[in-house]
Amino acid sequence: MKAIAIIPGTTNLSLIDRPEPQIQADDEIKIKTWYVGICGTDREIVSGGRADAPRERNELIIGHEMFGQIVEMGSSVTKVKLGDFAVFAVRRGCGQCTACLNNRSDMCYTGNYTERGIKGADGYQAEYIVDKEQYIVKVPEPLKDIGVLTEPxxxxxxxxxxxxxxxxxxxxxxxxxxxxxxxxxxxxxxxxxxxxxxxxxxxxxxxxxxxxxxxxxxxxxxxxxxxxxxxxxxxxxxxxxxxxxxxxxxxxxxxxxxxxxxxxxxxxxxxxxxxxxxxxxxxxxxxxxxxxxxxxxxxxxxxxxxxxSVNASVDHYDQAVHYLEKSLKLWPNTIEKIITYKFPYTDFDAALHYHSADEIKVVIDWRL
The missing domain is CATH 3.40.50.720 (NAD(P)-binding Rossmann-like Domain)
Structure with missing residues (x-):
């Protein structure tokens, strides 16, 4: 599959080929990526700023504001079903402190967490993503055009x-x-x-x-x-x-x-x-x-x-979906204006380096 990756600490950003991820456990879910948003953290990373690759690699797949559709899942998954739209949260716990052991890695005591696309774990700028059920949040179908705003x-x-x-x-x-x-x-x-x-x-x-x-x-x-x-x-x-x-x-x-x-x-x-x-x-x-x-x-x-306050728990992602639903109901022609530009993933360099005076949220489209 295609993915957008960087060698952390450099500006060496490129479109790479990676093996398509596969489900390895009963509680895992596979998503076909639709959109991934770009934020200031991404632009800092591609400018040579703070980022850490996974231990086994020297490159990091970037991106943490994702949205997509479920295409496969393990036998024990109950929160979602095939065809649902969903997002994965960003941070993964240290596995040691009480906050992380209670699925509140946003409040990690040790600082040894990882963050997909930022710190020690590959991100979401890729055609497919596999992760655990505990990190998934379902996004209702009416939000499919703005679901990528769930993380912010x-x-x-x-x-x-x-x-x-x-x-x-x-x-x-x-x-x-x-x-x-x-x-x-x-x-x-x-x-x-x-x-x-x-x-x-x-x-x-x-x-x-x-x-x-x-x-x-x-x-x-x-x-x-x-x-x-x-x-x-x-x-x-x-x-x-x-x-x-x-x-x-x-x-x-x-x-x-x-x-x-x-x-x-x-x-x-x-x-x-x-x-x-x-x-x-x-x-x-x-x-x-x-x-x-x-x-x-x-x-x-x-x-x-x-x-x-930094990052968010899975519960806050659920709250975010609620806010987006209410926003779409109250201001349907306004909430959609937050997404100002969409670029196909093949134009990733322009998406990450192009700035407009009216830019709010730039999104990379992986539906090709």
Whole structure:
């Protein structure tokens, strides 16, 4: 079969031939790949950035945002059936810590997990994929055109789920723990794929969504935000530290920009008892200058929480599918706009290196 692979630490990206994977155990499932999304991690990898090949090889098949159709499965599989559409989750546990032993590799204690297409395990940019039933999530047939968005939506789903759980635990005596986000102000910083996925999910949860980026208000991403009822702030026109003065203090910050200076500045927007979820990973390792005393004073006096969130569990993938179903029902002509470009796998180089001002999600099509 064909696959897209790289020698980690280099820019040697190529279309290779690999033996087609076969089912070896009763709990395994084989999927014919339809689409694989491209994200910033993929582009970092193909630029020579962080990635690890499997131990037995010097090359890594890239790709972790997959979607496809089941063509074969082992005799013990019960979660899906032949012909179903589905996705596999990304991370595989260390097999040692309590989190991984409970199928929560997204919370691995040891750091010895693997991630398909990223760290120590081949990814999904290939014609066929075989993996275990415990990592599969069924995607309903009506979502077949946007099912590839499940992985980025799962990142948003986990961050939102954790925020709700934390707030429900500490505010349960005087706020609604079930519908905590309803009517709350949520600021989404970074209108890329994950930020926009968060905007859709937060609107579904009943939040008042404000998007923050540094693009023109009439450009593609802010227009999508407005179509689902969100409002937009151009960070070039309004200082981040002035946002709370303009629109009031924020109950929930969802950070998806990955810019260290901005990440610290966003704390200033938080209101009393507010929570901040950071999902972006800054590429710049230098610590920006900021008034740490003032920020820490605010965190203490206003009972605020700042959390980091990465990856997602299989349960969060299920939540992501639910959010996509609701989004397709509520905004059928909008959620589809997140996928801005599709390239056949034979044009993989253009897909991974081509950038447009209006790009949100680029997808490689393996249906040839």
């Amino acid at each position: 939506m799962s990142v948003a789903a986990k961050a939102i789920d954790e925020a709700i759980r934390v707030q429900a635990a500490r505010l349960k005596d005087f706020d609604d723990p079930v519908n905590w986000l309803k009517g709350k102000k949520a600021l989404v910083a970074g209108m890329g794929p994950i930020g926009l996925m968060a905007a859709f999910a937060l609107k579904i949860k009943g939040a008042e969504v404000i998007g923050l980026d540094i693009v023109d208000e009439d450009s593609y991403r802010p227009r999508i935000l407005k179509e689902i009822g969100g409002t937009y702030i151009d960070g070039r026109q309004v200082k981040v530290t002035d946002i709370d003065e303009q629109i009031g203090q924020i109950d929930f910050v969802f950070e998806a920009a990955g810019i260290a200076k901005l990440q610290f500045q966003l704390i200033d927007t938080l209101g009393i008892n507010a929570i901040y979820m950071a999902t972006g990973i800054p590429s710049d390792k230098h610590t920006p200058a900021f008034d740490g005393g003032t920020l820490m004073q605010q965190l203490v006096l206003k009972n605020q929480i700042v959390l980091g």
